[in-house]
Amino acid sequence: MRFSPRIFLKPLFKADDLCVIYAEHRLFLLPRKGVFMHFLTSLAVICLSALLLGSICSKIKLPPLLGMLIIGIVLGPYVLDLISPSILGISADLRELALIIILTRAGLNLNLKDLKKNGISAVLLCFLPATAEILGYVLLGSLILRLPVLDSAILGSVMAAVSPAVVVPRMLKLKETGYGTDKGIPDMIMTGASADDVFVIVLFTSLTAMSTGGTFSWNIVWQVPVSIILGIGAGIAIGLLFVLFVKRFHIRDSIKVILILSIAFLFVALENALEEWVAYSGLLSVISFGAVVFAKHEVCAKRLSGKFSRLWVFAEILLFVLVGAEVNIGYALNNCGIIICVIILALVFRMAGVFLCVAFSKLNMKERLFCMIAYSPKATVQAAIGAVPLAMGLACGQIVLTAAVLAILITAPVGAFLSDLTYKKLLTKSAVSDGVPC
Numbered sequence: 001m002r003f004s005p006r007i008f009l010k011p012l013f014k015a016d017d018l019c020v021i022y023a024e025h026r027l028f029l030l031p032r033k034g035v036f037m038h039f040l041t042s043l044a045v046i047c048l049s050a051l052l053l054g055s056i057c058s059k060i061k062l063p064p065l066l067g068m069l070i071i072g073i074v075l076g077p078y079v080l081d082l083i084s085p086s087i088l089g090i091s092a093d094l095r096e097l098a099l100i101i102i103l104t105r106a107g108l109n110l111n112l113k114d115l116k117k118n119g120i121s122a123v124l125l126c127f128l129p130a131t132a133e134i135l136g137y138v139l140l141g142s143l144i145l146r147l148p149v150l151d152s153a154i155l156g157s158v159m160a161a162v163s164p165a166v167v168v169p170r171m172l173k174l175k176e177t178g179y180g181t182d183k184g185i186p187d188m189i190m191t192g193a194s195a196d197d198v199f200v201i202v203l204f205t206s207l208t209a210m211s212t213g214g215t216f217s218w219n220i221v222w223q224v225p226v227s228i229i230l231g232i233g234a235g236i237a238i239g240l241l242f243v244l245f246v247k248r249f250h251i252r253d254s255i256k257v258i259l260i261l262s263i264a265f266l267f268v269a270l271e272n273a274l275e276e277w278v279a280y281s282g283l284l285s286v287i288s289f290g291a292v293v294f295a296k297h298e299v300c301a302k303r304l305s306g307k308f309s310r311l312w313v314f315a316e317i318l319l320f321v322l323v324g325a326e327v328n329i330g331y332a333l334n335n336c337g338i339i340i341c342v343i344i345l346a347l348v349f350r351m352a353g354v355f356l357c358v359a360f361s362k363l364n365m366k367e368r369l370f371c372m373i374a375y376s377p378k379a380t381v382q383a384a385i386g387a388v389p390l391a392m393g394l395a396c397g398q399i400v401l402t403a404a405v406l407a408i409l410i411t412a413p414v415g416a417f418l419s420d421l422t423y424k425k426l427l428t429k430s431a432v433s434d435g436v437p438c
Contacts, residue, residue, distance in 0.1 A: 042084035046075065050317045063166060063416045065320045065379055069408055072324020083325050091322040092391065098312075098319035099384040100264045102164045103283055105308040106194045107235075107290020108301045109172055111187050121361040122184075125192030127199045129353035129375060130160040134203070136349030140342045150211055151396035157204035158386055158400050159346065159407055162193045163379035165316060166416050170374070170423075180370070180427040183363060189374050192357075197381050198284040202227050204385060205275075211394055223279035231284030234270075238263060238285070239292025246300060256300070257307045263289065323383035323405065326390070332402045339403050343410060347376055370419075370426040377415030378407040 053067030075082045087094075134156035141152025171186040171193075180186055206223055242263070246256060264286045271282035294301040351372045358368045386404025390397030 039084050039086045042082065042087055045082060046071070046087075046321050047314075047317055049075065050321050054317075057413075061417060061420070062413045063379075065165060065316060066409065066413050068317055068320035069324040069383075069405065072321035073327050073329060073405075074324075075321070076325030076327065078327065078329045087322070088325065091326070092387070094318045095322055095384045096268070098315035099283070099380060100261070100268065100286060101308060101311050101315045102168065102380055103194060103197070103286050104260060104264055104290055105305055105312060106164050106168050106190060107287040108294055108305040108308065109168070109175075110191055110194070110287070110291040110294055112191075112291055112295060119361075121358050121363075122188045122191060124357035125188065125354070125371075125375070126195035128357050129162075129192075129350050130196050130200050132353030132356075133160040133346050133350040134200075136346040137342070140345055144338060144342055145399065147396060147399070150207065151394070154204065154207045154211060154389060154394070154396055155400050155403060156346070157200055157207055158382060158389070158404055159343070159378065160350070161197045161200040161378070161381035162375055163377045163381065163408075163412060163415075164193055164197065165319075165380040166377035166412050167193045167374060170416070170419050174423060174427070178430040179423050180367065180430075182428060182430040183367065185363070185367060185371065185427065189371060193375070194287045195284070198228070198231070198281050198287065200381060201283060201385065202279070202281055204388075208389060208392060208394070211389075212392060227279035227281040228284060230278070231281030232288045234267065234280070235285035235288030236292050238267075239289040240296065242289070243293060243296040243300075246297065253300075253303055253307055256304055257311070260289075260304065319380070319383050320408075323386060323408075326387040326401060327405050328398065328402070331398055332405065335399070335402060336406060339399070339406055340410065343403065343407050347411070350376065366426040367428075370422060373415065373418045373422060376411055377419075378404075378411045382408055 050068040050071045053071050054064030055067075057064050057067040074080055077083070077088070134153060137156030137159060138149060138152045141147040141155050142149055145152070145155075147155065168190055171190040174180055174186040202223065242259070267285040267289070268282035270285075271280050274280045290301070293304070354372045354375045355368060358371050361368075363371070382404035386401050387397075389400045394400075
């Protein structure tokens with residue numbers, strides 16, 4: 001048999017797995033270091049290092065997610081490159097899974113009766129602060145970052161969401177300890193944060209569709225209300241059927257968790273399937289589903305919330321490590337100063353929006369100030385969708401991702417720290433919390 005050198009030219013790696021090295025006037029194609037990392041080995045490195053740095057952050061009173069994000073940047077392809085390409089390849093799906101878990105947990109803790117204590121303020125918090133911040137980004141992005149108006153709006157739609165990962169655990173803590181519960185402040189903020197995220201995600205989807213299409217579409221005017229109505233309606237209907245099912249048939253809580261996750265996945269899949277015909281929000285269905293379970297079967301909802309809080313431990317690691325791995329550290333360092341200025345100025349717009357929401361409520365000035373502080377952290381949604389414009393090939397993709405990561409690094413620790421520092425001083429402790437004397 002004749003020897004052919006071509007058998008040695010069979011590629012051992014995909015093109016995406018190669019890096020280009022230029023040395024001594026010659027080009028070399030070498031496999032990325034992450035290629036040599038086995039999927040499970042890489043996952044173990046991610047979890048162990050994220051837990052370690054996350055626990056260190058907790059010790060110094062910072063959100064653990066901050067450490068996880070830093071670990072993602074360090075292990076990612078732009079620094080040490082120790083994350084397997086097979087993990088990076090499903091990064092978007094894993095981030096979406098984490099978002100579904102935290103929103104399900106938020107829904108299972110959502111007490112709609114307490115929202116009546118604040119009436120219109122609770123409704124306004126669902127969209128007004130986000131709208132104010134997006135307008136801020138449209139203005140600042142055009143003037144300071146020199147972005148087109150549509151790109152500035154896309155940036156604002158990513159940045160305007162408040163973080164359930166930071167807000168929800170702290171509001172649950174307030175409910176357990178009784179701070180602000182007399183006026184329904186924890187539930188108002190938690191509900192507003194969840195609906196705020198859905199509102200922003202719907203806008204983001206519409207704006208990115210417009211950007212790829214190249215023309216303005218008036219469909220955005222009706223898509224938002226339609227998606228909200230259909231999302232809530234589907235969540236309520238399936239939630240009622242689920243409650244009837246679990247009351248009729250006795251099943252273990254672990255099986256209920258699997259059922260709820262499967263239903264949540266189907267809600268999101270339905271959104272993708274219907275996007276060409278009708279606007280529908282699968283994430284809003286997830287939240288409203290959990291709220292119905294809480295309203296109709298509170299004991300079950302509280303038990304299931306505990307199960308989801310355990311799932312969130314792993315999901316949180318994946319979410320923040322993987323978004324950190326997407327960051328181009330060189331670009332971020334070169335442009336961080338001006339982007340940070342824009343983030344801080346846009347937060348002023350957001351806080352003004354929050355103040356308008358609660359200006360005519362029964363809350364006193366201290367309680368209004370706490371709402372403004374608690375409604376500022378960014379993390380979950382920015383981690384979940386911050387890399388999407390870059391993956392879509394949009395011109396604003398790199399700056400959106402960089403801004404999303406910088407916003408997490410700044411607002412998550414500062415917002416969490418200020419919330420923990422001020423809630424005892426700004427809120428009144430009730431005599432009873434969840435039926436237990438305080």
